[in-house]
Amino acid sequence: MxxxxxxxxxxxxxxxxxxxxxxxxxxxxxxxxxxxxxxxxxxxxxxxxxxxxxxxxxxxxxxxxxxxxxxxxxxxxxxxxxxxxxxxxxxxxxxxxxxxxxxxxxxxxxxxxxxxxxxxxxxxxxxxxxxxxxxxxxxxxxxxxxxxxxxxxxxxxxxxxxxxxxxxxxxxxxxxxxVPENDHTDPGSWPGFGTIGSDPQPAPAPAPDPTPARYQSTINGLQYGYGAHGDQVTAVGQALVAHGFGSHYQQGPGPDWSDADTENYADYQRSLGYSGQDADGVPGPASLQQLLGYLPGGRTVSLAHLIAAAQTDPPAEQGHTTYGPEVQIVEQALADEGVLDQQWVDGSYGSKTMTAYSGWQQRCGYSGADADGIPGRDSLQRLGAAHGFTVTD
Incomplete structure (x- = not known):
């Protein structure tokens, strides 16, 4: 049973x-x-x-x-x-x-x-x-x-x-x-069987539109897709060429996303097993990470915001969040370091996060009042350097 x-x-x-x-x-x-x-x-x-x-x-x-x-x-x-x-x-x-x-x-x-x-x-x-x-x-x-x-x-x-x-x-x-008798139209997409993450279940697809996709996606604060501009676009094009997916370029790659970038990226997506709308040539986070080995774009955490959260969340109601998105970046880094259980990566700087950050401070060589779980610049910058976020005032 x-x-x-x-x-x-x-x-x-x-x-x-x-x-x-x-x-x-x-x-x-x-x-x-x-x-x-x-x-x-x-x-x-x-x-x-x-x-x-x-x-x-x-x-x-x-x-x-x-x-x-x-x-x-x-x-x-x-x-x-x-x-x-x-x-x-x-x-x-x-x-x-x-x-x-x-x-x-x-x-x-x-x-x-x-x-x-x-x-x-x-x-x-x-x-x-x-x-x-x-x-x-x-x-x-x-x-x-x-x-x-x-x-x-x-x-x-x-x-x-x-x-x-x-x-x-x-x-x-x-x-x-x-479902009969219902009028909802979700979920819109769903992962495939026997796969993890965004590799979709193959399904019959309509005849492809001959015009390459011309919309953009935002990943880590940076734009991708037709009309996007920047160093991140050049990095994608160079990686596509390096992986053997540059046949549509007549010139480039360069910093301006063109139809050629879209067509090359679609070839790359199909090589990963995507099909239909999932291989339209506009990057998603999973395929971009696989192509580059990282996701361009920095994440930023304010030291002042973290200190405010550490002083506000513990005495507040359970689950209270102050600057939740920034706290969650730090919590995920602490979880990746093994000092915080994944279930507490929730954006609330509560007692579990306080204890975990104290453990990180001790790893950095601090003790006593200097390892009280409230971030200082040095320990936070060390954590950011190890896990890809930038610390501001």
Missing amino acids: PDAWMPGAEIHDLGDHAPTDQQYPPKAIAHITWDRNATADNPQDWCSFEDLVNYFTTSGAGAAPHLIWDPFSGRIAQLFPADSRSKSVVDQPGGTRTNRAGQVVIQIEAVFFPYCRYQGTVYPRLIDTPCAGWDRLHAWIASWGVPDVWPMGHPVDFTSHRDEQVWETQGGWYAHAH
């Missing part, structure tokens, strides 16, 4: 368990939380995993899924056991009980919205994130007999594809955009 509670998940049992309808095949339903409306021109800061857990365990319990998944850290919270229904889709009176129509109907909410900004990088699609934890999440759902198929197609956009007969007769993975 598979585990009703996913091993390694943070358990927040809401109670109110109810059986599913066993005459239907097993299913999983993919959602994104879509907490804010952002665009490429107006990205918004990501909503934290803790905020979503708090919502679904309080006022949002009536629409709670089985699982809440943070694709950046890999943290997963579980609210219902696998053999119970959850509550994230609409059931119309007299219709198919969509929350229950399967031997299991496991619902997953990825903490994500399009063009969210996380630690300085903007992520247009879920598959552009690290998709941390996807491999173990997928394996656990597969253990409940959910087959690795999308009966209504792997989600690649925000359009609806609903068919009551397919829903009732075929097991597998469904997007919220596929």
Whole structure:
């Protein structure tokens, strides 16, 4: 018998368990939380995993899924056991009980919205994130007999594809955009089976548009795609040539992103196994990191902001954040150093972060009052030098 509670998940049992309808095949339903409306021109800061857990365990319990998944850290919270229904889709009176129509109907909410900004990088699609934890999440759902198929197609956009007969007769993975009696169109994208991160599940693609993509992505504060300008563009072009993907250049590469850069980058994406819209020649963070071995662009942390957070967050309410994005950069560096558990990389400079930073200060040779967990310039600059961020006043 598979585990009703996913091993390694943070358990927040809401109670109110109810059986599913066993005459239907097993299913999983993919959602994104879509907490804010952002665009490429107006990205918004990501909503934290803790905020979503708090919502679904309080006022949002009536629409709670089985699982809440943070694709950046890999943290997963579980609210219902696998053999119970959850509550994230609409059931119309007299219709198919969509929350229950399967031997299991496991619902997953990825903490994500399009063009969210996380630690300085903007992520247009879920598959552009690290998709941390996807491999173990997928394996656990597969253990409940959910087959690795999308009966209504792997989600690649925000359009609806609903068919009551397919829903009732075929097991597998469904997007919220596929569920009868519902009008939501998420998740827009979802990682592929047997893969980690942004390598998508291959799906039939429409005939390609002969015009190269002409939009831009923002990664670590820098622009890529048609019309982008800067040293980062030259670095991409030179790396493409070095990897054997420069056949479309008539001249260059140079600092101005042209259609030739897009076509060469698309060739590179296809070499990684991407297809369709995922190989349109506009970089995402995963493929760019693989091409260059790093992500250009600096992250900046203010010493004054860190000190203010260290003095404000510990006595405040649990989870309080002061300059949360900058604190999170430092917390991730501390986690990478092994002095802070990944679950406390949350933007709140609380007691766990204070203790971890004290441990870092001791590594730097400080002791006593000089290792009190409140950052000083020397220790913070050492941490920044080791983990790629810049310290300002």
